[in-house]
Amino acid sequence: MKEEIERQLMHFLVGIVAILLLLYIGREFMIAAVFFVVIIGMLIINIRALGAKIGLVEWFIRRFERKNIDLGGFGSACYAIGVLIPLAFLHSPNEIAVVIFILAIGDGASTIIGMSGKHKIPYNKEKTVEGTVAFFIASLPAYFFIGEAIVPLAIIAAIAESLPLRLDDNLTVPVVCTIFFLVSA
DSSP: OHHHHHHHHHHHHHHHHHHHHHHHHOHHHHHHHHHHHHHHHHHHHHHHHTTOOOHHHHHHHHHHSOTTOSSTTHHHHHHHHHHHHHHHHOOOHHHHHHHHHIIIIIHHHHHHHHTTOOOEETTEEEEEHHHHHHHHHHHGGGHHHHGGGHHHHHHHHHHHHHSOOSSOHHHHHHHHHHHHHHHHO
8 A cells, every 4th residue: 555655646746747847848849858857768668578677667666666567667557648648639737737637637547536435336346436536636736737627527537547448547637638529629
């Protein structure tokens, strides 16, 4: 449990830093920076898959990756791509910041609270009602970026995160949120 909380705190921190960078350096530079991170990350994953060990990378994987993962670093790569999705398709810094906020804070809170939840979701026994509610509530401070539109978006994103998909929610949540903004424009 302690390891998962540390992992989710890193989830929060990376998302908040991404939002601050977006607001400070702008969308165009963020696209280039995150794309660079994705490319370097994929190269590192490939090098590790070939059997090489990279000291600092190994420490991060031991410290922040889930233990039952076959391909260390894959979740981080999905997270970076999840940040890249709204950067690529949305133009409003506020909308982009909301997607990253929901990915970082909503998804992280759902994991932390959901781990001790007692009420399983009927359509997905791996998730809890408590985690889904936590996702929704933790996403609401994004109100300061987009106003009351956060309520339907947080509901939709929380439902998407709770679905029994085999895809990484670091990808599904940003895709759903980005589509919400594209459709509601």
